[in-house]
Amino acid sequence: MPVFNQSRKNVISLIFIALFAIIIIRLFTLQVITSKYKILAEDQGTFRKVVYPDRGIIYDRHRNAILQNVNISDLMVTPNKLRGIDTFTLCKILNIDTAQFQKKIIELIIKNGRSRPSVFEPLLSDEKLAMLNESMFKFAPAFYLQERSVRSYPYDAAANVLGYTAEVDTNFLKKHPNEGYVAGDYAGMTGLERSYEKVLMGERGIEYWKRDNKNRLTERLGDREYDTLAKAGKALYSSIDIELQALGEKLMQNKLGSIVAIDPKTGGILAMVSSPTYQPKYLTGSERRKHFSELFLNPALPLLNRTVSATYSPGSTFKTLQALIGLHDGVISTSTRFSCSGAFYGCGSAKPMRCLDVGTFDLRDAITISDNTYFANVMQKVINNPAFPTIDSSLTHWDNYMYSFGLGRKLGVDVPSEKMGNIPTPKYYNTVYGKGKWNFCNFRSVSIGQGEVSVTPLQVANEMAYIANKGWYIAPHVIDSIEGGDKYSQLTAFKKRIQPTNIPDSIFEAVHDGMQGVVDRGTGAGAKVKDIVICGKTGTVENYYKGVKQQNHSFFCGFAPRDNPTIAIMCVVENSGRFGGTYAAPIVGLMIEKYLKDSITDKARVARLEQLSKLNLLPPRIFAELRRQDSIRHSKDLSYLLAKGYIKLVKDTLGIEDDEVNNDDFDKMNKDKPKGNKPMKDTSLSHEAILPKEKKSNNILDSSKRQN
């Protein structure tokens, strides 16, 4: 009987072999032909961990690190290990209650899962860190500390020059699509951090890790053959003199304005003070967000780098350039004299430009005493020069001079947000007045640096470098060299001299004579420094804010020493009132003394320094705005303002400059205080309290709006 069905054994064997063959074919397609599963496996089984290198360090001209990195700790938590830890002590150290603790943990679990470590508290303060370190054993293994590198500022200065880093937002990612940024990365947002981001960020490393089903990284993949090492960002060597910078910031505190100092030989920026500034460390660390919104909303615009982003009428500092043009065009000579009987009547109009000193002056004296009439005459001669057939051509000719002096154009400085200023063109007047319907008298105020012309403080400083060098300059810049070479050709523009017009030295000598006179016996006597020959020029700039005439800006620019200039400098104190010589000149004097003599030792000079730095010249509108914001935000009474120190600031001001400061403001402050403790209604004002940044910086531009 068994023999009967023996053939069936082959059928059975065939079934075995057939099914095994099917399985093997299927395995072949799965494992060898299809690549889909390999990709899927890589996606979920391995993790490309990006290793962030330390950002590059920035040094000043004496190789002091002015921007470096420190390690700050984050408190990390792994929620699924939380059982049995001393929550109470932890909450006490972190200053939270247990309910907040629970809430936070739940949030983290939702966000990041139970078994992966999340940041419980980022960027611990030193105090908390010390307390945590002591009792960390109570919180292990659920909690641990993780160090991370954060920017630090050993000199606590130059905030606006150095800039800050921040987490990139979607906008940033859209603008920089192929540079390897992902959400959560930090990138330089302003200042040098922004301009040299490519160099400072270094090269990111990549580590391949194995990842498990709960998304935990378990171990390194393979023999690290695919890993790339992170390379630290390259160091930048700047031309900043950090002590000079710090002095500048000290002198400018409680004032709006800026100081720019340039080494005329190299174009390297020695100091770039924009006031008010802020403590750069405010924008790193745990309180970053809070500080940022405070700074952002501050009406004095501490986040604005005024040296490049604010434009002003140059005022009388412009006269030096007018002199150069007049002399070079040959419409005047050094001995040409014009007299002023009290005003410039060249246009015969009803609104003559007044001059301060009545008399007859040659060029040198005209610069020295800043005679308006003289330079009105000079420009009139330049514009009405018979060598040019039309006013269009003569003004274009004049414009070209101005462009060659670095005005009306971006200088290409390596600090972002540079403005170009304005040099009025024939085209502009043609549209305003109609072609052929205007003449010099329509823009005569340009001759003394008022009206349509506007410049940035950096342009003025650069113009001083140009005059100091007798006819050339190098584009101003902060960074001299980059560790390991200039890979992205960011510094090439800063290596070549710019000498667009060949103006003979003798012309410059004449202007230098006049400028030396300004300091020696003229309007800028306040800048005088013993044993140093300083050439300078004051400027008193009329300005308007939202159509209302404000206190004058005080300008002073110059260079020193005259024979071999090593510093070209300009200072503007916004809305200070008085004259250019009153505030800006002594500040410049102290800066020059500090730079050339390395320190200020003379007792009288130190006292002057202290006095100037304590001087409060903030315009009243800033107080008004601050007070309004505060009353909206805090709805507190006067005691709050006293506590915040605003009242004290005003009192300081009163003590020193009784006649200058608007007493109204203080009175108003008292009157305005809300009665009792009732919160003030904020409905009418709230929308203005959160003015966007752009709108605010426009306000600054207002201050240089053209006047009639």
Next chain:
Amino acid sequence: MYQKKSAILQGKDWVLIWMYGLITIIGLISIFSVEYKSNDDVVKSLFAFQKNYSKQFYYLIACVIVAMFILLTDSKLFTATPNLLYVFGIGLMITTFFIGKTVNGSKSWIPLGFMNLQPVETCKIFTALALAKYLSRSDTNFSKPRSQLIASVICFLPIVFSLLQNETGLALVYFSFLLPMYREGFPPAYLVIGASMGVLLVVTLLFPAKPLIIFLGVVALFLINSLKRKIKRNKPLLFIIVGAWALSSLFIGVMVPFLFKHVFQQYQADRIFSMIGKDNPYVIGNTVDITTNAVEKKAKSDKENYNVKQSKIAIGSGGFFGKGFLKGTQTQGDFVPEQHTDFIFTSLAENFGFVGCVILMILYLIMLLRIGFIAERQRSTFSRVYAYSVAAILFFHIAINICMTIGLAPVIGITLPLMSYGGSSLLTFTILIFILIRLDSDRQMVLR
């Protein structure tokens, strides 16, 4: 006699023993690679009975001892006791209803303290022996339907208990006894009918019932039309065709819905439907919910698919040569659920790739074909039927388990013989194989 004075391993089938040894060791290595983490102290944990691979190691030692005992017993023991053992096995399965322990939703385990016994698993041995015993009886004529029915009852009785215990996967294993029965003369028509029912089942799941019945009707009419002449000569042919159509319609319209509503658990039905990429339409009681909660259903079926997806990723990412021992990212990252038991094949496939898989498949195939060869060289029907039963059970397990890991079969939770972690499974297959080896060493005798 020669055999009597021989040592324990004399006259034994060495090929089979080698295959057994190789596959169990490959299994142990695969389990090890699932559990190993880079800083484990291997030697310490191997002897500590903590990790699965260490447990499997001890189970293997135990199995070797059991195998020795089997080889030392007289083969007449196995011919003398099958009925008793079968009754004992059925008894155990019934006992499970009372003292059973529920593991993964199936109440089919008896806790023994040191391990859990799954009677439906062990009962395979008894059923194989009982079937062999019944078919080798001198008064059994397997060509008679009565004997065929009795043999079928012996094979399929455990299925009933197993289904009642929510253990569908192992229940299906008992269908593998069709193979030895086929070898002994079971009419192939039954198998063909069975197979066509299987095809019909799949088709029913894929297409809506009414158009399918109409389509089959059209096919039947076409057949009748084209076979006009034959039907004139042979009237019953017409009835056969019409009857087949009627039966198919009944199957499509009534039996399949009944099967999915009342026989299968919902999760099993879900799995089967997720296999063919559809939502389970036979949700008991709330058919309305299907349309309203489509999204929810989708999520659920995604969850069902998760195992298979992860399994396919692990296998597929292995490539031709594999990622290397202990270098599989999916295995090391614990991505494949149940990897040490039902999905142990994925560990091997990821670490050793296509080459490793083919080697294992060849080892299994050699084992199966060797058992077939052994079966045919027996003088006694008992040994032959038993051998084919062993081959069929092994084949069913291997085929379904591997097909399930590569997405060719629904995930029904049966182990890969000699590879998967678990004492119960390993012991069952050891006993199955070593009884065969023992019987084979007495192949010259006629055992009844």
